[in-house]
Amino acid sequence: MEKIYTRPKSLKKAGFHYCPGCGHSIVHRLICEVIDEMNLQERVIGIPPPGCSVFAYHYFDVDMAESAHGRGAAVATGIKRAYPEAIVFTYQGDGDLAAIGTAETIHAANRGERITAIFINNAVYGMTGGQMAPTTLLEQKTTTTPYGRDIKLEGYPIKISEMLALTKGAVYIERTAANSPANIRKTKKAIRKAFQTQIDDLGFSLVEILSPCPTNWRMTPIEAWQWIDKVMSKEYPLGIIKDITGKQDAD
Amino acid sequence: MAKVLMTGNAAIGEAAIRAGCQCYFGYPITPQNELTEYMAMHLSRRKGCSFIQAESEIAAINMVYGASLVGARTMTSSSSPGISLKQEGISYLAACELPAVIVNMSRGGPGLGSISAAQSDYFQATRGGGHGDYRTIVLAPSSVQELADFTHHAFELADKYLIPVIILGDGMLGQMMEPVEFKYEAPQELPIRSRALRGAKGRPSKIIKTFTSKPAELEEINWSLFRRYQQIKKQETTCDTFMTEDARLIVVAFGIAARIAKGAIKTARSNGLKVGMLRPITLWPFPSEKVQELTKNVKQYLVFEMNMGQMVEDVQLALAGNGEVSFYGRPGGVIPTPSEVYKVISRLYYQKGLK
Amino acid sequence: MSTKGYIEIDHELCKGCEICIHFCPKHAISQSSKVNAAGYSPASFSKNDECTGCAICALVCPEVAIEVYRG
Numbered sequence: 001m002e003k004i005y006t007r008p009k010s011l012k013k014a015g016f017h018y019c020p021g022c023g024h025s026i027v028h029r030l031i032c033e034v035i036d037e038m039n040l041q042e043r044v045i046g047i048p049p050p051g052c053s054v055f056a057y058h059y060f061d062v063d064m065a066e067s068a069h070g071r072g073a074a075v076a077t078g079i080k081r082a083y084p085e086a087i088v089f090t091y092q093g094d095g096d097l098a099a100i101g102t103a104e105t106i107h108a109a110n111r112g113e114r115i116t117a118i119f120i121n122n123a124v125y126g127m128t129g130g131q132m133a134p135t136t137l138l139e140q141k142t143t144t145t146p147y148g149r150d151i152k153l154e155g156y157p158i159k160i161s162e163m164l165a166l167t168k169g170a171v172y173i174e175r176t177a178a179n180s181p182a183n184i185r186k187t188k189k190a191i192r193k194a195f196q197t198q199i200d201d202l203g204f205s206l207v208e209i210l211s212p213c214p215t216n217w218r219m220t221p222i223e224a225w226q227w228i229d230k231v232m233s234k235e236y237p238l239g240i241i242k243d244i245t246g247k248q249d250a251d
Numbered sequence: 252m253a254k255v256l257m258t259g260n261a262a263i264g265e266a267a268i269r270a271g272c273q274c275y276f277g278y279p280i281t282p283q284n285e286l287t288e289y290m291a292m293h294l295s296r297r298k299g300c301s302f303i304q305a306e307s308e309i310a311a312i313n314m315v316y317g318a319s320l321v322g323a324r325t326m327t328s329s330s331s332p333g334i335s336l337k338q339e340g341i342s343y344l345a346a347c348e349l350p351a352v353i354v355n356m357s358r359g360g361p362g363l364g365s366i367s368a369a370q371s372d373y374f375q376a377t378r379g380g381g382h383g384d385y386r387t388i389v390l391a392p393s394s395v396q397e398l399a400d401f402t403h404h405a406f407e408l409a410d411k412y413l414i415p416v417i418i419l420g421d422g423m424l425g426q427m428m429e430p431v432e433f434k435y436e437a438p439q440e441l442p443i444r445s446r447a448l449r450g451a452k453g454r455p456s457k458i459i460k461t462f463t464s465k466p467a468e469l470e471e472i473n474w475s476l477f478r479r480y481q482q483i484k485k486q487e488t489t490c491d492t493f494m495t496e497d498a499r500l501i502v503v504a505f506g507i508a509a510r511i512a513k514g515a516i517k518t519a520r521s522n523g524l525k526v527g528m529l530r531p532i533t534l535w536p537f538p539s540e541k542v543q544e545l546t547k548n549v550k551q552y553l554v555f556e557m558n559m560g561q562m563v564e565d566v567q568l569a570l571a572g573n574g575e576v577s578f579y580g581r582p583g584g585v586i587p588t589p590s591e592v593y594k595v596i597s598r599l600y601y602q603k604g605l606k
Numbered sequence: 607m608s609t610k611g612y613i614e615i616d617h618e619l620c621k622g623c624e625i626c627i628h629f630c631p632k633h634a635i636s637q638s639s640k641v642n643a644a645g646y647s648p649a650s651f652s653k654n655d656e657c658t659g660c661a662i663c664a665l666v667c668p669e670v671a672i673e674v675y676r677g
Binding site (some may be wrong): 026203 | 621622629
């Protein structure tokens with residue numbers, strides 16, 4: 001018998017500190033698989049955020065640097081402009097990318113920066129204990145919306161990926177989920193395509209991944225994975241949001 | 252190289268390019284826009300170089316952080332309110348031991364303030380400014396020539412000590428036009444700092460971080476930074492003296508205030524008053540030893556700055572009771588005149604019974 | 607024995623999230639009664655003859671705790 005599945009080479013052997021059923025570990029592994037398959041380990045520079053994944057550098061065996069909260073897109077811009085040969089990806093949560101980092105994200109996309117943003121959307125602020133995120137659903141209870149998210153007080157869940165698609169510099173944006181075998185396979189394909197977009201020098205690429213947070217959703221891992229299908233993906237539909245990579249020539 | 256007539260802001264830009272600056276990230280704010288525009292014109296199309304007018308001063312400092320991570324000589328510039336926005340980013344640069352040059356052409360504050368020159372960012376520049384225990388080297392030029400020379404020096408110091416360096420200018424220095432000579436040519440190859448983050452080629456992957464869950468680890472990082480700061484204090488403290496040898500009263504001033512004070516002191520001297528000046532050039536590290544040395548012969552000091560009293564505290568600390576400090580300041584972007592400062596000097600001279 | 611595949615679960619990495627149990631098409635994984643060093647009840651391969659080596663368990667395992675063999 002042949003071993004057909006094992007840990008990717010660029011994923012360090014450390015046990016993950018994430019909660020049981022958390023999406024971070026899935027996505028970390030998928031990114032490492034893609035890095036291995038595309039032979040990018042020596043070229044990649046990753047920018048993890050403050051948040052549960054602040055320790056991402058314990059897991060990715062690539063050069064990594066911290067960023068201040070929300071500023072990943074600006075840091076990645078500085079890196080890519082100064083050292084275009086690097087393959088640069090940011091790994092950001094919903095607060096990092098779509099609250100404090102909104103300006104940096106939109107403008108990096110608008111400038112068509114050749115960077116890839118991996119956007120982990122779990123509809124909550126995980127590390128700080130479960131507060132409302134810009135992507136929290138209506139009526140969803142969090143520690144700062146204890147009565148449920150109220151339109152009049154807190155507005156609507158923000159569709160940052162759809163907003164980014166309006167910028168001409170963003171050439172590939174897809175929303176996937178890390179909550180089932182089929183969706184995990186699609187997530188890996190999307191990550192691969194996003195990196196290829198950068199390699200082909202086409203523009204800004206982003207993969208939004210609906211990710212389970214059993215702890216802050218107050219669910220078991222299986223319930224959390226199913227909640228994404230039953231509820232979250234109704235608000236945040238999966239699929240390609242923008243793909244003009246076929247129409248671009250990499251000059 | 253011949254002298255050319257240039258505004259201060261433009262001279263900074265030209266000096267930065269000649270120092271091998273690869274990336275400039277900035278945002279428009281009066282009174283430093285000519286520097287941003289100079290880089291747009293002269294840096295943006297240079298081979299391997301990058302200019303971005305960022306979406307905010309915050310974005311700009313974080314782009315600087317990114318470029319510095321991968322070893323590029325990089326800078327940003329702004330004026331007081333924009334420098335406030337950059338403080339978190341500067342704290343991160345200091346924590347990660349990343350070189351960078353930050354130019355503050357300061358203006359009146361607080362708040363939106365005024366667009367006129369002031370010196371009210373002294374505390375912000377010399378006390379760390381952002382959160383945490385850190386320092387940045389602070390250089391205070393007082394002429395267009397010094398803006399050019401200190402810009403070059405700033406990149407060298409930043410790389411040597413792996414520390415952010417602040418050039419604390421002001422709106423007047425930025426706008427004034429003086430002859431300037433550039434002593435360096437731009438390098439043929441852009442300098443790339445060794446051991447920068449360039450991808451894990453032929454070596455284990457590297458992590459640049461500021462966060463730790465172990466306080467003892469962070470404590471050691473702080474101690475290590477402060478050992479370097481001690482080194483910088485010993486090796487880089489710089490100041491200038493003017494007619495202090497036989498002075499009975501010494502004016503302490505930096506930057507544009509020192510230019511104004513010089514005019515006042517020349518008038519004082521022509522009226523027989525024995526006045527001199529100490530001009531700190533590194534505001535951090537502050538030339539405390541020089542102050543102590545001067546107190547052997549001089550006990551009266553007049554600190555003159557364009558703010559409500561900031562450097563005066565460092566002078567008081569440095570004197571350690573061995574001298575008497577008076578203060579004259581004008582905040583808000585008001586530019587004092589030499590004759591006004593002369594009146595203050597002469598009044599003080601006679602009040603203190605100096606001969 | 608005609609097993610097409612088998613898996614190895616690292617009981618110390620497993621956090622007992624039961625996702626693999628939920629998705630295994632052959633119900634070849636169940637929760638064991640033991641407790642690992644982190645305090646979780648890890649998943650356990652019940653070694654039934656049905657495993658096809660489809661690797662869905664490894665695909666969904668957040669902890670990369672499963673290695674899959676197929677022959």
